[in-house]
Amino acid sequence: MKRLTLILAAIFLSLGMAQAQDNEDIATFRTWAMTPPMGWNSWDCYYSSVTEKEVLQNAQYLVDNDLVKHGWEYVVVDIRWYCNHPSLGGGNYNQRGDQGYVLDEYGRYLPSPTRFPSCMVDGKNMGFKALADKIHQMGLKFGIHIMRGVPKSVVGSSYQLKGSETTPWSQVYNGTTSPCTWLKDNLRVRNNEAGQLYYNSIMDLYAEWGVDFLKIDDLSRPFYTDEIHMIRHAIDQTGRPMVLSLSPGKTQYQYAQECLNNANMWRMMDDLWDNWSAVDAVFNEAHEWSKYTRPGNYADCDMLPLGQIAMTIADPGFTGADQGRWTHLTQNEQRTMMTLWGICHSPLFFGGEMTRNDDFTLSLLTNEEYHQMHKYGEESHQVMNDEDLGRVAWTSHIGDTRYLALFQRDNTRWVVGNKALYRSEIITYTTDGHAVDVDIAWPEGEKTLVLVVDDGGDNYNYDHGDWINPTLVLSDGTEVPLTGTYKTRQYTKSYFNRVYENKNVDHGGKMKVMGQVYDRGFSTDANAAIFFQIPDDMDVVRFRAMAAADDSGINQTGSTTSIRFMVFDQNPLSDEQDNAAARSGLICRTGTKSMTLEADVTGAEQLKIVVSNWGDGFNYDRADLINPVLIDAEGNETSLTTLTPTSYTSEWGTLHVNKNVENGPLRVEGQTYTTGLGLNAQCTLIYDLPAGHHWTTFRALCGYDSSCDTDNPSATGTTMEFIFYVSVNEPYSFDLTQLGYSATEAVPVYDIWAKESLGTATGTLSTTVPSHGVRLLRLDDKTEMGIEEVDNKGMKRGKSTETIYNLSGQPVLSPQKGIYIHNGKKILK
Template sequence: MRGRTLTQLTAGFLLTSVVAATPATAQKAAAKTDFHQWAPTPPLGWNSWDCYGPTVTEAEVKANADYMARYLKSSGWEYVVVDIRWYVGNDTAHGYNEKNPDWNIDSYGRFVPAPNRFPSAAGGKGFKPLADYLHARGLKFGIHIMRGVPVVAVQRQLPILGSKATAADIYSKEGQAGWLHDMYTVVAGRPGAQEYYNSLFQLYASWGVDFVKVDDLSSPYHKPEVEMIRRAIDLSGRRIVLSTSPGETPITEAKHVQQHANMWRTVGDFWDSWEQLKEHFEVCNRWAPYIRPGAYPDADMLPLGRIGIRAERGDDRMSRFTRDEQYTLMSLWSIFRSPLMFGGDLPSNDAFTLSLLTNKDVLAMHRTSTNNRQLFRKDNLIAWTADDPNTGDKFLALFNAQDQELAPASEAAWASAVITRQTPGQSQPVDVDISGASKLYLNVRDGGDDIAWDHANWLNPVLRNGSNSVLLTSLPWKTASAGWGKAAANKSVSGADLLVAGKKYDQGIGTHSNSMIEYDLPTGFTRFQATAGLDNAGAAQNTGGTLQFLVFTKNPFRPMPADSARVSVALAQLGLMGPCTVRDLWTGKTTTAATGEFAPYVRRHGAKLYRISKTKK
């Protein structure tokens, strides 16, 4: 995320100094203003992560900002957020460069933009010129940072602005992120600790930052640093919206994070996976009681449009969500009032994607609705509702999350225990009797972690009959699905080497939960043998992946549900009596006049979104 300058008109007042306010004056100003007022409605914006990972450039940021100013600003979209590692000049797509990063850091241990990627930052200007560019277009500017103090600042014992301490005096290796090693924990209470965070946000305020996403803060929840960051923002003299990330924030800390941040993550990184989207129904239901003006549970970004250009997940593609699934995503995020941060490359948008982002009725509901909640869940038929506080109308979202069900693990020919990074060797041997079988199904299921880095490998997979053997990777599969990315022969799902517990394998299948790979078996083989392992890419991510591997020799799929199902709602459940008018918010059509019950058909994986009004006499 990026920053701005203090000479900005911010929410009705002009900050005329080009340096941060003094602690005394800033404290006085902060005491008069509740930071929740800085985001009275859920923020709408663009974030570079889903399409550019840690490699976005200034030209790409400007191109997305220009598109937003032209096509989205009038619909309320305003934040342009530069995601992770903008301070590394030679970062890489599909995996961070931790071997020889080209750091850009100032004399006080604060990362600054890499000028080869952000030319306007040269000469010590930081992100101020880029922020000015956005502000001139009526937009707001955001940056991503990692919690903590840079390891390189500790190693160099760089001084802390406003303190006699150095970076080496305030750090601890305890709690360092397992998935990226740029930062150490800042130990609250040590001389210089609060001053370090103060200096960061003084710098960001001088650049003109409006939004900061702080990573590695939510799961596990680093309460002392949350509090230091809140204090530093309030002392900066600038209204900077605070977003915490990633993973599910512990719900036991819901009240605390609500009192310190404008938005906080409810899930790990979310991508264009139906399985992940389906999990959000439970997550959103859990977090709905904590929605309040200026403090929003964050269901994560919208992986729509063109994503994966240089991202961490998958390759350059249009979102893998079907149109039905995209309506489900936008309907659920909107009635849940999650912040909306678009992840695709905006200039590459097609007309359908743009229509999802500019529907005035849906955005109005997202902006002003109250009492947002799940009305019911009947298996995988789900209803959400909310109130229009101005008219007394009700909003109703109906979802059909039915899937083709899989046989339980008890019916598998073989099933592993749940494999985690704590499992010895992060793997388990596979040995299955396949005598007489004509089919082989390799299934990986999510073991229940919250990080979604469930990279799974079937290593050295072999079909045997006595001394005869054939590598399964030498045979074509009939079908293959993966919860994220694409299954790959002799590579991990991310395209890297097959690595389990630090050991490289030349032969195997890389996939991801939830996945199914189907083979037609050649005749005569009696055993299937392999090693089922958690790939290093998953094992390094916080708590790592959690996987269960299963082998079926008979079709594990239950019959496919119907394409559509009726979702019936008694209007009395909404507090509505008598005849009502029902308007479809996505199509704009008044679909019916209803009395007593409303029961439309909803497509599988699809959604309907309505405004229901009492019919005027």
């Protein structure tokens, strides 16, 4: 039985669930990107050091591997192409001495001739015209990155404002100090006629060059509304379609309508790199922004840090060459990234050096059914979020073809949330009063009380949480202030690892919420757990407090505060639950320095190794697993170093094989070892063990690395515990009736990444999903063939020019809002 909602949805196509109302007239700029823009960008692989050679070789890769037919069409030169000497290596900008700015007589940046030699024609710098022409001849589109504002070089210069040559530059710039906190190339532009003339002049120049895509930075965090309006007008007055991308993130939700009115895409995240915590943080943002995405307007999850990244082109005298690294994301994490970006309709810009791609990486870019979902899926949204199991599901559909993405974010969060007596909603700047009142019954006889400040699942930036006036209410009505007298322990998993009593965590001032000062309570950064022991002679019946986001965090410029408060009557820490297969107890410099641990792995599907920081932060918690081996019943050993981890997350550093976390030799208690793993607490290392394995035991010598003895000035600062968990992966179950299927309907299931049928599911779909992994499923026995007849230029073959069709190839009498085919081209209604 087909779902009524899907039958009706076949009549029209509308990406996402945009809350904002369309104007009667579709903004022309939205028609320039009717599907999410896709291409290559130079930042992740070369930072600010890219040259013409690397740009052209990546463009050629797109052509040679036939990626254009899948939609990979933009080639974007990122930041500081106008500097002869832009970089001091990696992401460090050269902002000292001679940076080699290149400008024309009108104070407009031109490409560096030493890096982009084709700009020079008969001794004159003609800009990116020649490079753009080459890109266009390949069947591709050309884009550039610029910074918001006017170059600081115009101050006191002889440059002239094009179109008003006698106007002083002081009428264009608003102050001679750059407001950008991280790159001081440009000044703010005044919102006046002279400012508009400057923006018009640079957009005219880019149109002459043949630019198709503009990524404009330092524009959306903070959100410069006036300059965004000027830029929108400047682009439109050129008459050339140039897709507009706003950076950096995080863009605040309050500016959603401005984004819809003025930009094709805007960043939902700050710069995203190749670690799981960064990818994992996108889930919450993608969910929040899904209500706004629509054709021509896309919330951007940021570039894809895949393949070979983080390189630097040598510039003698300024920086040497850096060969970079292969992405640290595992294959499961890469599929998760691609799937989330795809199902939420994020733009896709590959960040690696494409000529280094391996077969797996290329396979992520060429799955055509994935791209059909990414471009044309409608009503994309999160349909399930189980925080305790770390399971998230998204869905979208094209006509009757339904897509379902089942994500396994992590098997366990840092606290076991389903054991909480109280769990607040996530507190953000939109929460009334920035606080919630907590008033809960206390379980009879329980003497452990734990107050938790959680980062809400995104990150701990600006997450300053207060427990204000915490109070124990006794059976006789007496109210006892909860103070440090009853505190037994604190556990922190944050950057600063601070827990204070009666003051805030920022500068030690009073706790303050919405301007109101409070004298009593506890303040901490997320993530943190504060443990208390209730005296035996206290008969507690209720707990009361106000849980709030402190002004010291939430009022900072660009704040992304999001906090969840929880109350427990037992130890909530995931890494300290009672189901460990083996644990070392405290490993430290002043006590036990190392210990050999063994765990039974007979029949186990997963091995999880946790190194706890013992609740006092990650500094100098360098942990080594020496000679880690899996042993079968006959005593044969397989080194764990020969297996590929399913995932690794850490508060600091990356997983090192046969080296310590600082990339030095493995040394425990002064002895050097050649085989092992270097980690840093707090960390979690997961291996999905191969099906049918015969191992019975896992064994390793666990200890802190001896480099801590020499590098750590504090004898008490290196503390950790090694914990081994083994488990059989629980089936990932999803109730198909949530999608409108009947409980008795046999639903075909097809795995899009594996390209194989999984049979049918009735009522409940049950499958397995690896940690940090995903299953991307089509719930139908056919692909959406009508869309395959629409090429990237919007042409539709074999259809009458008198009729409007939806993208399933069906005629539509009364088109709703969305993308259609008319006169052989894609149109927006």
